[in-house]
Amino acid sequence: MKTVRVGLGEKSYDILIGYALGEIGRMLKKYTKGIKSLIVTNPTIAEYYLEKAKKSLQEAGFQVFVAQVPDGEEYKSQAEASRLYAKCVEYRLERESIIVGLGGGVIGDLAGYVAATFMRGLPIVQVPTTLLAQVDSSVGGKVAVNLPEGKNLVGAFYQPFLVYIDLAVLKTLPVDEMEVGMAEVIKYGVILDKKFFEYLEKKIGELRELDMEVLERVVARCCQLKAGVVEEDEREKGLRSILNFGHTLGHALEALTDYKKYKHGEAVAIGMVGACRIAEKMGMLKKEVRDRIERLIEKAGLPGRIGAELSVDSIVQVLSLDKKVRAGKVRFVLPERIGRVVVRDDVPEDIVRDVITGLME
Numbered sequence: 001m002k003t004v005r006v007g008l009g010e011k012s013y014d015i016l017i018g019y020a021l022g023e024i025g026r027m028l029k030k031y032t033k034g035i036k037s038l039i040v041t042n043p044t045i046a047e048y049y050l051e052k053a054k055k056s057l058q059e060a061g062f063q064v065f066v067a068q069v070p071d072g073e074e075y076k077s078q079a080e081a082s083r084l085y086a087k088c089v090e091y092r093l094e095r096e097s098i099i100v101g102l103g104g105g106v107i108g109d110l111a112g113y114v115a116a117t118f119m120r121g122l123p124i125v126q127v128p129t130t131l132l133a134q135v136d137s138s139v140g141g142k143v144a145v146n147l148p149e150g151k152n153l154v155g156a157f158y159q160p161f162l163v164y165i166d167l168a169v170l171k172t173l174p175v176d177e178m179e180v181g182m183a184e185v186i187k188y189g190v191i192l193d194k195k196f197f198e199y200l201e202k203k204i205g206e207l208r209e210l211d212m213e214v215l216e217r218v219v220a221r222c223c224q225l226k227a228g229v230v231e232e233d234e235r236e237k238g239l240r241s242i243l244n245f246g247h248t249l250g251h252a253l254e255a256l257t258d259y260k261k262y263k264h265g266e267a268v269a270i271g272m273v274g275a276c277r278i279a280e281k282m283g284m285l286k287k288e289v290r291d292r293i294e295r296l297i298e299k300a301g302l303p304g305r306i307g308a309e310l311s312v313d314s315i316v317q318v319l320s321l322d323k324k325v326r327a328g329k330v331r332f333v334l335p336e337r338i339g340r341v342v343v344r345d346d347v348p349e350d351i352v353r354d355v356i357t358g359l360m361e
């Protein structure tokens, strides 16, 4: 297995990347003295992977409990967290018991939130099963639930003690969910790593087709890049905000359409195109580089245009409500070249308007 270390002092942990969900129990034994474990998952994932994970844990000597949450972002809620706390009490979990988050970002965030808060913190191992979760949400310790008023409004920074990735689980992931993850993969190339971006230009087709060699390299590189950022700035006081490239406009589009029209990765893809165009208009990014980024997004099967049913005004208005607004200013992460971005809060509104108008054509 490949190992990527996230170095955070006594909160440091490994990300193990391989093909061995069936070995998770044996591996976990090396990382914990706990005996009781609670697998948090949903029925979609359970159908494919629960038995394998459960059996492996049992064979390694863990006592295994299971809690299933219905499938969907709307269940990343305080109500579901409360149901999970009740399970933790019912199964008499104690300080050394472990929580196993087996699923995509929704399960990971929810299970992580429960782990962070139940008895002031139980150890959690993240077992991400979507590409997005493997390259992004399982690494870095952000855990949260949504409120009716907005996404991820209640949460914590709470690092897992291990991230255990089986790449083979992506074989059952629907293609559009693969694309969601690919938007984040492209994001890492643009913000941090030109060589990786060039690799993606060559291999994006293979990635879509789940070529395991490519997948392994991509997931490992993304984990390394994210780990590097988190090590520098765990609590998003500065550097970590570059991970929001494409997300300023992306979040606005998602919020404006009630999270129904766009998948997260689609909104981020459009947001990345928007950010590149803003950067170009600000005189920071060359047109040919912008074209190159747009081409890769398109090759990944991701959109680069906003549906005409939204108005420019409504988008601009929602942008200014984005929670990344600081002192009334909207912050954009803008590329200067491939592999380097800056955070700017001084983009003139006419440029934003122009770019959004252009994205609707």
Ligand SMILES: NC(=O)c1ccc[n+]([C@@H]2O[C@H](COP(=O)([O-])OP(=O)(O)OC[C@H]3O[C@@H](n4cnc5c(N)ncnc54)[C@H](O)[C@@H]3O)[C@@H](O)[C@H]2O)c1
Pocket (backbone or CB within 6 Å): 042, 044, 045, 048, 071, 072, 073, 076, 103, 104, 105, 106, 107, 109, 129, 130, 132, 133, 136, 137, 138, 139, 140, 141, 142, 143, 151, 152, 169, 170, 171, 172, 173, 174, 177, 180, 264
């Ligand atoms: N904590 C962070 O740093 C962070 C970062 C990015 C996103 N997020 C959060 O992640 C969530 C989105 O995560 P997601 O994109 O993984 O979505 P998701 O968890 O909803 O999973 C997408 C769909 O795929 C299904 N699925 C998962 N794994 C599967 C598999 N191997 N085979 C078949 N189906 C499978 C799920 O049941 C679900 O229907 C959002 O709530 C977002 O806020 C968190």
Ligand SMILES: [Zn+2]
Pocket (backbone or CB within 6 Å): 184, 247, 264, 268
């Ligand atoms: Zn994202």
